[in-house]
Amino acid sequence: MGERAGKPSASDGLKNRLCPGAHQLCLTVPRIGGNKVSQAGDRIHDGLERNDFSGLKGEELAMAIRCREQLNMLLGLVFSDENELKVYKEERMWYRNDRFSGKPDVVFVNNNTALIADYKTGRIPVKDAATNDQLQWLAVLAQHTYKVNTIIVSIIQPHCGEPSFHRFTPEQMIKVRRRVLRVLRNMEKPNATLRPGEKQCKYCRAKPICPALKASMTALMTTQPEKLTPIKAGQILDQAQAVKELIKAVEERAEAMLTEQPDAIPGWTMSPGSVRKGLPATAAVFKRLVDAGWPIENIMDAATFSLSKLRQEAKKDGCEISGLLEDLIVENRTKNKLKKTGG
């Protein structure tokens, strides 16, 4: 059953709020090991926990260093005297009567204030610190565990820029605790509602056995798109996002089976990815062509400039490039996309 002892955990805070029945259903499905990306994330977290980066290299090492730099910046902003801090790394906290638990990456405590820091090593931006469900669960746990009034929660996700952080005052903490306990009560009801949706189903391991997801699939299969009303279209779109997650899970499973054994699934194979050739060493290419006698105009006709890279270069010299090139910048907009705006 693991260290969570079958009880709800802060890391599932969002899923538990959106699909109250998910926790009970997930208990019936064994956990499986993470993929390559999550394993890299685990190594970075491990290095940060031990403050030892000797096992990291390349992008993983760079990520760990950026996480530590951003954490130090936050500490400087929040606490005036860092020598007085108590530090709790990867320590699981439990709420009253072991009702739920959570394990933050690190908590710093000084007098009446706690700073919770959560490292995210992926590229997909997570919800900001002020509205992040996982951090709200952790804030409730930290207040209960360390008996502090003020909680500052933070997300350190270097791929997405500067850290996001939010200070919960004692008054705000009352509301946050009520919100979390309301979610728990909904989860603890017999036959708690299963509510499929993109966000909650994305990482839910109950996808293969979930009756609500299967019902969504049936509803989709019997839908006649040309007869949809706006209200029905909204409902079906929600279900379609959840079903897409199930389809993705099936494809990932099939890919893993075929990678391990190429003839595992009759009629299916892994076709090799397409190869795209490029010339990233611009200066070397330019020199080679000039040396070979190519006229500059011909070289320039085949070259393209990257606006974002030029901006980066300009920034290094403390100047701005958009004004200089304004009349030469061309905008191409991609096709408009469906996007959920609320609900």
Ligand code: SF4
């Ligand atoms: S698959 Fe989706 S609907 Fe089913 S339990 Fe998980 S989150 Fe809930």
